[in-house]
Amino acid sequence: MKDPFVILRDELVEAAERVALPAPRKRWGWLRRPSRPVAVLLAALVIAGSAAAAILSLSASQPLVGRVPGAFSSASLAGFGYTIRVSPGLGAGGAGWQPWIVYSGPGTSGYGQTGGVSAGYPSATAPVFGGGSPPGGCIPCYARGNPVEYVLTGPQVFAVRIGSQTIRTFTSRALPTGDRAAVFFIHARGPVSVLPAGERPPGIKNVIFVVPLARSGRVIATEPKPNVAPWYEPLPSTWMAPDASTRWWPLPGGSMPYHGRGYHQPAHPGPGVCELSQHGLPALHAQFGETIAWITPVKDALGEVFLSCIDAEYYLHGWPIEAAVLLDGRQPGQVPGPIPGARPVPGQPGIVDLPTGHFPSSLFSRNFGVTAKRVGDAWLVAQGGYDLAQRVQVLNALRISKLDLHHLVSLRAARCWWNHVNRGESGRACLGESGGQ
Amino acid sequence: MRGERADAELLSSGLASDFGCFYDRHVGAVTAFVGSWIGQPDVAFDLVAETFARALERRLQYDPSKGPGVAWLLGIARNLVIDSARRGQVESESRARLGMRRVELDDEQLEVIADRADVRLRDALASLEAFQREAVIRRVVLEESYRTLAADLRCSEQVVRKRVSRGLARLREGLERR
Numbered sequence: 001m002k003d004p005f006v007i008l009r010d011e012l013v014e015a016a017e018r019v020a021l022p023a024p025r026k027r028w029g030w031l032r033r034p035s036r037p038v039a040v041l042l043a044a045l046v047i048a049g050s051a052a053a054a055i056l057s058l059s060a061s062q063p064l065v066g067r068v069p070g071a072f073s074s075a076s077l078a079g080f081g082y083t084i085r086v087s088p089g090l091g092a093g094g095a096g097w098q099p100w101i102v103y104s105g106p107g108t109s110g111y112g113q114t115g116g117v118s119a120g121y122p123s124a125t126a127p128v129f130g131g132g133s134p135p136g137g138c139i140p141c142y143a144r145g146n147p148v149e150y151v152l153t154g155p156q157v158f159a160v161r162i163g164s165q166t167i168r169t170f171t172s173r174a175l176p177t178g179d180r181a182a183v184f185f186i187h188a189r190g191p192v193s194v195l196p197a198g199e200r201p202p203g204i205k206n207v208i209f210v211v212p213l214a215r216s217g218r219v220i221a222t223e224p225k226p227n228v229a230p231w232y233e234p235l236p237s238t239w240m241a242p243d244a245s246t247r248w249w250p251l252p253g254g255s256m257p258y259h260g261r262g263y264h265q266p267a268h269p270g271p272g273v274c275e276l277s278q279h280g281l282p283a284l285h286a287q288f289g290e291t292i293a294w295i296t297p298v299k300d301a302l303g304e305v306f307l308s309c310i311d312a313e314y315y316l317h318g319w320p321i322e323a324a325v326l327l328d329g330r331q332p333g334q335v336p337g338p339i340p341g342a343r344p345v346p347g348q349p350g351i352v353d354l355p356t357g358h359f360p361s362s363l364f365s366r367n368f369g370v371t372a373k374r375v376g377d378a379w380l381v382a383q384g385g386y387d388l389a390q391r392v393q394v395l396n397a398l399r400i401s402k403l404d405l406h407h408l409v410s411l412r413a414a415r416c417w418w419n420h421v422n423r424g425e426s427g428r429a430c431l432g433e434s435g436g437q
Numbered sequence: 438m439r440g441e442r443a444d445a446e447l448l449s450s451g452l453a454s455d456f457g458c459f460y461d462r463h464v465g466a467v468t469a470f471v472g473s474w475i476g477q478p479d480v481a482f483d484l485v486a487e488t489f490a491r492a493l494e495r496r497l498q499y500d501p502s503k504g505p506g507v508a509w510l511l512g513i514a515r516n517l518v519i520d521s522a523r524r525g526q527v528e529s530e531s532r533a534r535l536g537m538r539r540v541e542l543d544d545e546q547l548e549v550i551a552d553r554a555d556v557r558l559r560d561a562l563a564s565l566e567a568f569q570r571e572a573v574i575r576r577v578v579l580e581e582s583y584r585t586l587a588a589d590l591r592c593s594e595q596v597v598r599k600r601v602s603r604g605l606a607r608l609r610e611g612l613e614r615r
Contacts, residue, residue: 004546005468005553008486009460015535016453016493 058159058168062183064175068147069185072105080105082148084183085174085341086130087354087370088306090324090383092236092272092290095298095307096120097176097340099130099152100356100368121298121305121329122154122179125223127212129154129179150183151210154302156220161211174341178303236290237270273404274309274325274378281316281397288313294407298329304337305329306379309403314394321385321394325378325403333405336379339372345388350374351395353388375400444506448496456496460489463507465553466608470511472554474518478547481554483527486540488514490531505602508577515577569604576601 064084072079081104086097097120122129130152151160151169155178159168162184169180186208195207212220269275272291278284289312298305306326314321328336342352354370371391372381380400382391447459468485475481491513492499499509521527532539542550565573572590575581576597583601587594 001543001545001549004482004540004542004550005464007540008482008489009457009464011486011537011540012460012489012493013453013457015490015537016456018536019493 059165059184061167061170061181062148062185064150064172064181064183066148066183068103077103077105077147084148084150084181085354085356086152086176087356087368087383088308088326088339088379088381090308090311090322090326090381092308092311092324093292095301095305095329097130097152097305099150101148101150102356103148121176121301122152122157122303123300124154124156124302125221127154127157127220127222127302128152128160128210131210147185148183149186149208150181153180153182153212155179156214156302157212158215159213161213162208166213172341173338176304176340177337236292237272238288238290239267239269240288241286242267269310269312272310273402273407274400275402276310276312276323276325277399277401278314278397279399281393283316284394284397285315286312287315287320294409295327295332295405296409297332301329304340306336307332309378316385316390316394319384319386319390321391322383323394323398324381324383325375325400326372326381327378327405332408333377335374335377339370339379339381342370342372345371345392348392351392353391355388371395376403378403443501444509445499445501448492448499448506456493459492459506463510464489466507466605467510467514468550468553471514471518475554478550478554479542480527482540482542482550483529484514484517484521486537487517487528487531490535490537491517493535494531504576504583504598505605507605507608508601511577565604565607569600569607572597572600573604573608577605 066082068077068080068082070076070078082101083104084099084101086099089096089098120126120129128151131150151162152175153160153169157169157180159166160182161167162182165184167182167184169182171178171180175181195209212222214220269286269289269291272293273295274291276286278286289310291310295307295309298307307329308324308326309332311322311324314323326336328334339352339354342354345351345353351371351373353372356368356370368383369385369388369391370381370383371388372379373395374380378400380395380398382394382398385391385394442455442458444459444462447455447462464485467488468481471481471484471488475484488510492510495513499506503509517528529539568590572586575586576583583594583597586597590597
């Protein structure tokens with residue numbers, strides 16, 4: 001038996017050797033100018049315009065909801081139904097989408113995983129924003145062959161090339177407005193990573209490279225997204241109720257390591273651009289949350305994106321429910337678009353629901369269903385809980401008691417603030433600037 | 438400890454073997470810290486792995502003026518534990534980006550992890566002197582600023598930094614002795 005900590009050490013040292021290597025001189029060599037015959041073909045495709053689809057050998061995508069081919073078998077996911085959806089990210093100050101896939105089959109409670117290339121949104125230079133099966137996402141899925149893969153892209157992606165296949169993307173009301181998807185079956189055992197071409201991490205196995213193609217057939221150039229949160233994202237101010245240590249932590253036997261005399265973390269939400277209040281539901285307790293002091297519009301997003309200005313984790317009868325206020329990401333204050341895939345809740349005017357079911361294979365076996373209602377120019381959202389009825393109950397008990405859109409901070413001001421804070425200064429002077437980018 | 442190379446030096450040298458030394462130095466503390474929150478050894482191991490992978494990715498962001506390396510690592514671990522709980526799964530983005538393979542664990546290896554993660558961190562903390570214990574907990578676990586701590590404890594920031602640093606060093610030595 002080899003000590004797992006020694007194995008981990010070896011893995012880390014190997015990874016450290018790889019990251020220490022100098023970058024190849026032609027990092028984007030794979031994007032080199034095409035050979036002459038290919039260039040001629042691409043030129044022809046451009047001239048042909050919309051006829052490109054007919055010239056390219058396109059495969060049709062699988063749908064977002066379907067069935068894995070083959071007869072049902074307990075050793076694989078053959079015959080299982082699958083559902084791919086996206087739900088909005090709720091963390092205050094963040095903008096983007098969380099993709100997920102759930103497999104369901106007879107006699108099982110199902111398997112599911114969130115994840116993807118990186119939760120986020122598509123931009124001009126990062127058109128692929130979701131898909132893939134990150135290692136550790138769903139071990140039973142890997143063990144059973146992990147047969148369905150998907151790619152979420154921005155509006156500019158007409159098709160994706162994956163190996164020898166070119167798959168046409170499609171839009172759906174289950175996707176953010178304007179965004180597209182391609183779904184395909186694979187035959188792989190073990191984790192599979194779907195990555196934009198050119199981003200291959202050294203040594204990683206089972207990589208599916210995605211080459212995004214424009215309608216003309218042209219390859220859309222991509223740039224790697226930064227590994228850390230964008231510098232302009234406002235840092236959320238976190239708070240936690242003093243009694244949360246025994247309630248909010250969902251792990252059996254777990255509690256905050258310390259909540260004695262030295263506990264001086266904020267026990268209530270700090271001042272922020274958005275605030276939530278509750279009434280009429282005494283059993284509802286806020287336990288944990290984040291607020292932000294200003295909003296930076298997401299100018300580079302293509303397609304719909306929401307921006308969360310507050311999030312808080314409530315507990316109701318022992319069930320955690322996360323609530324958030326979502327704004328239009330590109331133009332906060334405008335009416336945000338629909339929640340992708342959400343349907344009206346019968347008997348609850350103005351409330352929509354995106355059911356996800358439970359994620360039985362996830363660490364905490366939680367329900368990630370999203371229920372929302374429009375409040376002015378925002379969505380008030382509840383995620384999790386026991387079921388839809390509980391989320392509706394919570395939504396009806398919550399109010400957006402503050403929504404201050406005067407604190408829009410441009411990217412330039414945010415960069416100024418970031419630089420000041422990194423130097424250990426307050427940076428408040430920078431935030432005197434306002435307005436869009 | 439005398440003659441030991443500083444964490445900042447190990448992280449910034451660019452040598453893979455130095456990162457290995459950094460790992461050796463702190464893996465016990467990180468495992469104990471994660472183990473005090475997480476009861477499942479496979480999940481705890483995943484979190485330890487992702488913590489070090491994230492540290493490797495961000496090794497040049499470590500600023501020794503803000504505290505010792507182990508405090509920085511435990512801060513990463515703490516954030517990962519909370520994020521993983523809130524998202525319902527252990528994050529693995531850093532390992533994926535670094536091309537690290539998932540370590541498949543058998544029962545015997547799970548026992549090894551469970552054993553090392555079962556350190557009673559509170560017991561280890563209890564072995565510290567009270568002023569060190571409070572400084573360590575408030576700085577590392579509760580992420581309070583040195584300025585706040587100094588004001589509360591009525592001493593200079595420099596004194597608080599020393600208490601945190603020495604407390605963590607003692608904690609680490611205690612955990613390594615197991």
